[in-house]
Amino acid sequence: MTNVKPTLxxxxxxxxxxxxxxxxxxVQEIIPTVxxxxxxxxxxxxxxxxxxxxxxxxxAPDVHLGHTVVLNKMRxxxxxxxxxxxxxxxxxxxxxxPTGKSVARKQLTDEEVKxxxxxxxxQFAKIIDMEKVELHYNSKWLxxxxxxxxxxxxxxxxxxxxxxxxxxxxxxxxxxxxxxHEFFYPLMQGYDSVMLxxxxxxGGTDQHFNILMGRHFQEKFxxxxxxxxLMPLLEGLDGVEKMSKSKHNYIGIDEQPEEMYxxxxxxxxxxxxxxxxxxxxFTPDQIQQLxxxxxxxxxxxxxxxxxxxxxxxxxxxxxxxxxxxxQHFISVFQKGxxxxxxxxxxxxxxxxxxxxEFLVGLQLFQSKSEARRMIENRGVKLNGTTVEDPKxxxxxxxxxxxxxxxxxxxxxxx
Amino acid sequence: MTNVKPTLxxxxxxxxxxxxxxxxxxVQEIIPTVxxxxxxxxxxxxxxxxxxxxxxxxxAPDVHLGHTVVLNKMRxxxxxxxxxxxxxxxxxxxxxxPTGKSVARKQLTDEEVKxxxxxxxxQFAKIIDMEKVELHYNSKWLxxxxxxxxxxxxxxxxxxxxxxxxxxxxxxxxxxxxxxHEFFYPLMQGYDSVMLxxxxxxGGTDQHFNILMGRHFQEKFxxxxxxxxLMPLLEGLDGVEKMSKSKHNYIGIDEQPEEMYxxxxxxxxxxxxxxxxxxxxFTPDQIQQLxxxxxxxxxxxxxxxxxxxxxxxxxxxxxxxxxxxxQHFISVFQKGxxxxxxxxxxxxxxxxxxxxEFLVGLQLFQSKSEARRMIENRGVKLNGTTVEDPKxxxxxxxxxxxxxxxxxxxxxxx
Numbered sequence: 001m002t003n004v005k006p007t008l009x010x011x012x013x014x015x016x017x018x019x020x021x022x023x024x025x026x027v028q029e030i031i032p033t034v035x036x037x038x039x040x041x042x043x044x045x046x047x048x049x050x051x052x053x054x055x056x057x058x059x060a061p062d063v064h065l066g067h068t069v070v071l072n073k074m075r076x077x078x079x080x081x082x083x084x085x086x087x088x089x090x091x092x093x094x095x096x097x098p099t100g101k102s103v104a105r106k107q108l109t110d111e112e113v114k115x116x117x118x119x120x121x122x123q124f125a126k127i128i129d130m131e132k133v134e135l136h137y138n139s140k141w142l143x144x145x146x147x148x149x150x151x152x153x154x155x156x157x158x159x160x161x162x163x164x165x166x167x168x169x170x171x172x173x174x175x176x177x178x179x180x181h182e183f184f185y186p187l188m189q190g191y192d193s194v195m196l197x198x199x200x201x202x203g204g205t206d207q208h209f210n211i212l213m214g215r216h217f218q219e220k221f222x223x224x225x226x227x228x229x230l231m232p233l234l235e236g237l238d239g240v241e242k243m244s245k246s247k248h249n250y251i252g253i254d255e256q257p258e259e260m261y262x263x264x265x266x267x268x269x270x271x272x273x274x275x276x277x278x279x280x281x282f283t284p285d286q287i288q289q290l291x292x293x294x295x296x297x298x299x300x301x302x303x304x305x306x307x308x309x310x311x312x313x314x315x316x317x318x319x320x321x322x323x324x325x326x327q328h329f330i331s332v333f334q335k336g337x338x339x340x341x342x343x344x345x346x347x348x349x350x351x352x353x354x355x356x357e358f359l360v361g362l363q364l365f366q367s368k369s370e371a372r373r374m375i376e377n378r379g380v381k382l383n384g385t386t387v388e389d390p391k392x393x394x395x396x397x398x399x400x401x402x403x404x405x406x407x408x409x410x411x412x413x414x
Numbered sequence: 415m416t417n418v419k420p421t422l423x424x425x426x427x428x429x430x431x432x433x434x435x436x437x438x439x440x441v442q443e444i445i446p447t448v449x450x451x452x453x454x455x456x457x458x459x460x461x462x463x464x465x466x467x468x469x470x471x472x473x474a475p476d477v478h479l480g481h482t483v484v485l486n487k488m489r490x491x492x493x494x495x496x497x498x499x500x501x502x503x504x505x506x507x508x509x510x511x512p513t514g515k516s517v518a519r520k521q522l523t524d525e526e527v528k529x530x531x532x533x534x535x536x537q538f539a540k541i542i543d544m545e546k547v548e549l550h551y552n553s554k555w556l557x558x559x560x561x562x563x564x565x566x567x568x569x570x571x572x573x574x575x576x577x578x579x580x581x582x583x584x585x586x587x588x589x590x591x592x593x594x595h596e597f598f599y600p601l602m603q604g605y606d607s608v609m610l611x612x613x614x615x616x617g618g619t620d621q622h623f624n625i626l627m628g629r630h631f632q633e634k635f636x637x638x639x640x641x642x643x644l645m646p647l648l649e650g651l652d653g654v655e656k657m658s659k660s661k662h663n664y665i666g667i668d669e670q671p672e673e674m675y676x677x678x679x680x681x682x683x684x685x686x687x688x689x690x691x692x693x694x695x696f697t698p699d700q701i702q703q704l705x706x707x708x709x710x711x712x713x714x715x716x717x718x719x720x721x722x723x724x725x726x727x728x729x730x731x732x733x734x735x736x737x738x739x740x741q742h743f744i745s746v747f748q749k750g751x752x753x754x755x756x757x758x759x760x761x762x763x764x765x766x767x768x769x770x771e772f773l774v775g776l777q778l779f780q781s782k783s784e785a786r787r788m789i790e791n792r793g794v795k796l797n798g799t800t801v802e803d804p805k806x807x808x809x810x811x812x813x814x815x816x817x818x819x820x821x822x823x824x825x826x827x828x
Contacts, residue, residue: 095562099568145561148509154595155512159573160586161592172574180576180601181568183594 008041016041022076023229025284026069026277028205031212031228037226039199043082047161050082050133051117053198053214055189056120058093058113063123066234066243066314067336069278070202071127073231074378076368077200078128085134086124088117089194091142092185098388099179113137123253126316126337141195142188153187156220162186165209186210198226204232234278238398239268248351248414257317261325262383264309265333266399269301272308280311322396332384332403342401342409351396351414355380358394379405430455437643439698440483440691442619443705445626445642453613453641457496464496465548467612467628467640469603470534472507472527473520477537478664480648480657480728482547483692484616491614498547500538501606502531505553506599513593518777527551537667540730555609556602570634579623579727600624604631619644620656631673644661648692653682662765662828663812671731675739676715676797678723678815679747683715685815686722694725746798746817756815756823765810765828767799769794772808778818793819 008016019040030036043050054074055061063071074084096107108116117137121130145153162183163169171178186209193214194202201211211228218225233242236249243250251263267275273291276282282290293299306326314322349361359380367373374380375390381403382394400412422430433454440573444450459462468488477485488498510521511799520532531551535544559567576597577583585592604627607615611632615625625642647656650663657664665677681689687705690696696704707713720740728736763775770785773794779785789804795810795817814826 095565098566111643142561147505147556147559147564150561150564151595151598152511152512154598155593158592159577159582159592159594159597160589164574168573175574178573179569180571180573180597181565183573184565184568187594 002249008045012041012044015044017078019080021284023073026231027229028232029208029228029230031215031230034328035225036200036229043199045175046409050077050080051176051197053078053085053087053193053196053199055087055089055192055203056117058088058090058108058116062245062252063120063254064243064245064252065275065279066236066248066250068127068253069231070235071124072279072281073202073229075128078132083134084128084132085136085137085196085198087138087194087196088113088120089188090117090137091139091188094139098181125235126253136192136196138188138192138195142191153191153217156217157187159212160177161216186213187217190214193226194218194223197223199224200227201228202231204233207288232274232278234251234274235271237263237266237399239271243404252395253311254318256385257313257321257325258328259383260316260399261309261313261329262333262385263397263399264312265305265329267305267308269305271283272301272304275308276311280308281315282311309405314408316357318347328384332381342411343409344413347412347414352393353396355392355394356390359402359404364402364408364410374404422459426455426458429458429800433494435698436494437487438650440645441487441643442646443622444646445629445644449639450614450641450643464491464613465497465499465611466491466496467501467607467610467615467764468605469503469615469617470531472502472504472522472530476659476666477534477691478657478659478666478691480650480664482667483645483648484618484822485538486693486695487616489542492542492546499550499610499612500547501552502527502534502817503549503602503606504531504551505602507729508553528753540667542755550606550610552602552606556605560824567605567631570631571601572673573597575630582720600627603630604628607640608632611637613638614641614643616643616645617702618647620647646688646692649685650812651677651680653685661812662810665726667730670799671727671735671739672742672799673797674730674748675723675727675736675743676799676815677811677813678726679719679743681719681722683719686715689722690725694722695729696725718780732735742798746795756825758825758827761810761826761828766807767810769806770804771806772810773816773818776816776824778822778824784828788818 016037020037023036023040024033039050044047047209052074054070078084090108090113092114093108094110104259124130124133163172168178168182170176173177174406189210190213192198194217197218199213202212203211208228208230211226211230215225215228235241236243236247237251238247238249241247241249251260255263264275273287273294276287290299290304294304306329309329310322310326313325317325340347345362347362349358353361355375356368359365359371359374360368365374371380372390375387378386378388380387384403387394396412396414398412398414402410402412421587430451434451437450437454438444438447453464456462466488468484504522504527507522507527508524538544538547577586579600582592582596584590600623603624606612607628608631612628615628617625622642622644625640625644629639629642649655650657650661651665652661652663655661655663665674669677678689687701687708690701692703704713704718708715708718713742720743723743724736724740727739731739759776763772767775769789770782773779773785773788774782779788786804787796789801792800792802794801795815797815798817801808810826810828812826812828816824816826
């Protein structure tokens with residue numbers, strides 16, 4: 001049905017094109033584009049919103065800018081009247097890892113799931129309108145399946161198809177074990193799309209296989225197939241690895257303005273445009289203009305990056321805080337306060353650590369009491385922000401700048 | 415626990431040896447022998463019978479001598495006071511094949527399962543004491559599992575381990591599909607052993623993988639592991655293929671005495687001793703004696719085979735019928751009535767066919783009416799048995815001898 005292009009009048013055709021231009025901006029892959037176009041056309045003709053699915057892992061509620069790549073895309077659909085379906089994958093969260101080996105899949109209680117979901121929503125509210133979101137917990141249908149249902153579901157897919165998933169293929173070829181239960185995670189994700197009759201599923205390119213499971217099972221269950229809309233993965237502050245909490249190369253959307261701004265300034269120049277495209281609210285036209293200015297040299301990369309930092313702070317803290325963060329940055333890092341070449345120190349210890357232990361570990365102080373005194377005298381700054389609590393902990397990130405007194409600077413690499 | 419040999423007195427040690435001699439007779443493989451010995455020792459010390467498991471497919475209730483290889487072994491355990499656990503695999507029978515592709519796995523109703531089970535039991539009663547058997551339907555526990563239970567179960571085995579099963583390995587290497595649900599059949603068989611705490615599971619060598627699943631899952635669930643006792647597969651009348659209904663090379667245990675005897679006489683000489691070992695009630699000593707007599711030439715192979723035929727008929731119809739069947743065979747096939755060289759005709763038609771159609775198809779008669787007349791005159795015999803009903807059907811088996819009148823003989827090959 002989605003392969004037959006409905007008949008549209010001219011105004012409707014323009015509207016399809018307008019929406020397509022928005023949704024395809026910055027996207028890595030659409031499977032397939034023609035179905036997306038037809039779904040949009042149909043939704044215009046029938047005046048019926050599309051259902052846009054996003055699955056959430058209930059175990060990792062800290063939202064950083066890497067996540068916002070997808071969230072910004074969801075917002076665009078929402079702004080055009082489509083419905084966001086957020087699915088909390090609480091079913092697997094409550095089971096945990098049956099082999100007990102995976103730390104990432106630790107078992108969660110009902111309370112933990114609810115608490116994590118709430119944490120997500122509070123953060124998501126900064127990007128999408130949570131009032132208009134459809135919220136689902138997949139345990140609602142998955143916990144009702146019995147063994148016979150599971151066999152019927154498993155009968156709709158082959159082992160060879162599952163082994164095509166990159167990480168499975170990789171493990172098989174390296175002789176590393178795959179527990180049979182792991183085959184069920186993509187099945188569940190696919191079955192969620194069957195139950196919610198999703199039109200589009202969004203995710204990073206690392207979700208390629210799992211999102212196609214939705215198409216597969218919807219077809220097997222005689223439903224209209226969803227379109228896979230895959231977003232690029234955002235590299236973190238190091239410019240190499242995917243942004244993630246475990247790599248300490250992230251900007252959390254709950255971080256303080258000055259920290260956020262400082263971190264944004266530390267990304268490599270060549271990532272700037274990608275950041276504008278994927279995590280800001282800049283329109284395609286604005287981004288095109290920016291690109292041209294950078295290419296012709298009418299915009300200095302440093303100024304573009306300051307615009308990026310200011311934009312990110314504005315999106316999460318408002319225009320006023322954004323201006324303040326920029327002023328702070330200029331006063332600390334630009335007005336000659338910071339030397340051109342800061343010595344880089346590789347940190348091999350824990351990445352969550354007490355501030356005093358950290359400072360002594362860096363050999364910036366001979367003793368803990370010396371370090372404490374300097375903090376109490378407001379003489380220690382991390383990324384330009386004064387450390388207030390000598391008993392506090394700090395989370396080390398790539399490129400963190402430690403300042404002691406007026407002149408001593410160190411840049412941390414992990 | 416089963417690896418520690420209990421302390422036995424001399425009489426008990428003799429008893430262990432006596433039972434081991436019986437159970438190991440004719441067996442292809444025991445995994446592992448030392449555990450079997452320890453289980454027997456423990457059962458003697460604690461005066462506690464062992465649980466001997468046999469799983470049954472509820473879709474194929476026709477019992478032939480191929481099945482009795484395992485049943486005879488069960489009987490030996492039963493005669494020594496151990497408990498037979500018959501498990502009807504009704505759970506999968508009721509589901510059928512979720513892909514709808516497999517004819518062998520057609521969906522069965524409750525009534526069909528019960529009816530098939532009853533058919534099994536009536537036939538088994540000729541070999542084992544059904545009064546003393548523990549009877550189980552595995553839907554009792556399998557239908558209670560929910561998705562979470564299934565994931566926990568699946569978490570106890572790796573994909574690589576399942577792909578080791580010969581037929582899976584074969585299909586993967588030939589690019590033939592394996593539906594994911596097929597991975598669950600060995601899991602279920604293993605889980606049955608967990609639920610029933612089986613000590614020993616019996617089966618043909620083709621059950622090697624599935625029976626080891628029982629050991630695997632019992633260990634994963636913290637139970638004592640069962641011993642796998644694998645019996646050789648019995649070749650059928652053709653001496654080549656495994657005896658099976660679909661190959662038309664079988665002797666059913668419900669067949670009439672004369673037919674049974676005649677079929678037994680058609681097996682190749684080199685299979686005789688194996689038949690004695692695997693499907694008769696001859697003791698190890700008796701079989702040893704028979705072997706020696708055949709080797710030294712004091713027993714003619716023909717006479718040994720007649721003893722085999724008579725023994726098989728005796729086991730299923732009693733001594734009197736056995737004697738009669740032998741006399742019948744002698745009168746028809748030996749007293750000069752049957753020529754030395756019977757022409758062999760390859761039959762390419764259906765194997766279930768009306769007798770008249772069959773005779774005309776063989777070109778033994780020019781017309782159907784001619785064939786009918788000969789049958790009505792009692793002039794047609796199949797394997798020495800007079801055909802009574804011209805409207806009847808016959809099931810063609812390898813080596814079937816068709817006799818028309820006194821002198822015309824044809825041997826069928828399929």
